[in-house]
Amino acid sequence: MTSNSAAWLDSPFADFTVRPAPYPTPGADEIVIRNRAIAVNPLDAVKQSTGNLMYGWLPYPAVLGEDVAGEVVGVGSGVTRFREGDRVFAYAVGMEKGADHAAEGGFQNFTVAKESLAAPMPAGMAFEDAAVLPLAVSTAASALFQRDQLALRHPGTAATTAATEVVVVWGGSTSVGSNAIQLAVAAGYTVVTTAGPRNHDRMRALGATHVFDYASPTAVADIVSAVGGARVAGLLAVGTGSAEPTVAVAVATGAKRVSLASPSVSFDGLPRRGGPSAALVRLGVRLVGANVALQARCLVRGIRTRFVWGSTLKDNEVGPMLWSGFLPGALAAGDYVASPAPRVVGHGLESVQLAIDALRGGVSASKLVVTL
Numbered sequence: 617m618t619s620n621s622a623a624w625l626d627s628p629f630a631d632f633t634v635r636p637a638p639y640p641t642p643g644a645d646e647i648v649i650r651n652r653a654i655a656v657n658p659l660d661a662v663k664q665s666t667g668n669l670m671y672g673w674l675p676y677p678a679v680l681g682e683d684v685a686g687e688v689v690g691v692g693s694g695v696t697r698f699r700e701g702d703r704v705f706a707y708a709v710g711m712e713k714g715a716d717h718a719a720e721g722g723f724q725n726f727t728v729a730k731e732s733l734a735a736p737m738p739a740g741m742a743f744e745d746a747a748v749l750p751l752a753v754s755t756a757a758s759a760l761f762q763r764d765q766l767a768l769r770h771p772g773t774a775a776t777t778a779a780t781e782v783v784v785v786w787g788g789s790t791s792v793g794s795n796a797i798q799l800a801v802a803a804g805y806t807v808v809t810t811a812g813p814r815n816h817d818r819m820r821a822l823g824a825t826h827v828f829d830y831a832s833p834t835a836v837a838d839i840v841s842a843v844g845g846a847r848v849a850g851l852l853a854v855g856t857g858s859a860e861p862t863v864a865v866a867v868a869t870g871a872k873r874v875s876l877a878s879p880s881v882s883f884d885g886l887p888r889r890g891g892p893s894a895a896l897v898r899l900g901v902r903l904v905g906a907n908v909a910l911q912a913r914c915l916v917r918g919i920r921t922r923f924v925w926g927s928t929l930k931d932n933e934v935g936p937m938l939w940s941g942f943l944p945g946a947l948a949a950g951d952y953v954a955s956p957a958p959r960v961v962g963h964g965l966e967s968v969q970l971a972i973d974a975l976r977g978g979v980s981a982s983k984l985v986v987t988l
């Protein structure tokens with residue numbers, strides 16, 4: 617019997633501990649992946665540092681982690697798209713409600729993944745490249761294409777080749793933003809985005825036509841000027857504090873739908889311990905205040921803002937469109953790239969904590985990856 621190990625989060629605020637985990641069995645529509653590369657996300661860091669403030673439903677000990685790439689070593693009875701030995705990447709949804717929490721977590725050697733949230737890796741693609749994609753591309757697709765979000769037309773369905781409508785992606789150099797740019801371009805939209813100056817060329821390489829510095833006091837005016845009266849089909853706000861300027865662009869351009877990926881206030885300053893603290897109270901007050909002000913502003917303008925949740929596509933038509941329909945062909949053809957670039961922090965599950973600590977220190981257009 618093959619043995620498994622996981623980087624366990626044993627209790628709120630604890631460091632990850634590597635020790636044995638059950639070897640998982642796939643359900644009918646699931647596969648087991650021998651992970652070769654996993655990536656860390658802000659939500660893993662936030663879960664570890666805020667205890668049960670987020671994902672309060674997750675039992676301990678917990679296996680976090682959303683991004684996995686590796687080889688298929690087991691297939692459920694109803695699986696049709698994969699065989700043992702296939703190189704795949706997948707969105708591990710163990711943290712979500714209703715999941716088999718430990719078996720479906722990413723921070724372990726063997727993960728159970730849903731067939732519907734996995735895709736084959738093209739020949740020549742490295743595991744560490746594929747591991748940057750799952751949560752970020754799923755969140756971007758949920759935001760852009762779900763009917764309750766921006767409801768944009770899907771890639772490959774553009775009626776004309778002329779991209780006359782604009783999508784604004786605030787925070788293009790984030791993992792979510794880098795995927796949103798590419799997906800919106802693939803769906804036939806002109807993309808205007810923001811990023812730090814050192815990443816402007818990267819944004820253009822992904823297909824954005826205009827890039828502005830999100831820290832510039834003229835960023836909102838610059839975007840409105842670049843839009844130049846064209847129809848803005850939707851806006852996606854990624855990055856702490858991105859909601860307010862993105863809504864300002866919507867107000868100025870007459871756009872009616874804004875999708876929000878990030879809270880208005882950062883969780884970074886919270887102490888990594890339980891119980892009330894001055895920082896927690898301050899954060900709560902600022903969060904509620906910012907949200908009320910934003911919603912009031914949108915209400916009077918008829919602008920609909922919605923927070924996106926990256927896993928919602930697993931229950932609607934966007935999941936199959938992305939994971940079975942779009943990604944395999946677009947990656948194989950080189951029309952879609954794994955972005956941002958991976959930065960391998962270490963090898964082995966012991967490096968998961970290092971990667972999370974490094975993420976807390978900040979990244980720029982890169983995804984922190986651990987190889988296994």
Ligand SMILES: NC(=O)c1ccc[n+]([C@@H]2O[C@H](COP(=O)([O-])OP(=O)(O)OC[C@H]3O[C@@H](n4cnc5c(N)ncnc54)[C@H](OP(=O)(O)O)[C@@H]3O)[C@@H](O)[C@H]2O)c1
Pocket residue numbers: 657658659751752755786787788789790791792793810811812813815830854855856857858876877878879923924925926927979980981982
């Ligand atoms: N709702 C969901 O389901 C969901 C899912 C995934 C992520 N998220 C959220 O989305 C956000 C991004 O996550 P990620 O993993 O994609 O990010 P990430 O790759 O870790 O983000 C790093 C990037 O953020 C950019 N950045 C920093 N401050 C910014 C600002 N004020 N506005 C715009 N960009 C800024 C930096 O740009 P430069 O280096 O160019 O300066 C850097 O490249 C986080 O808030 C995360 O919690 C939400």
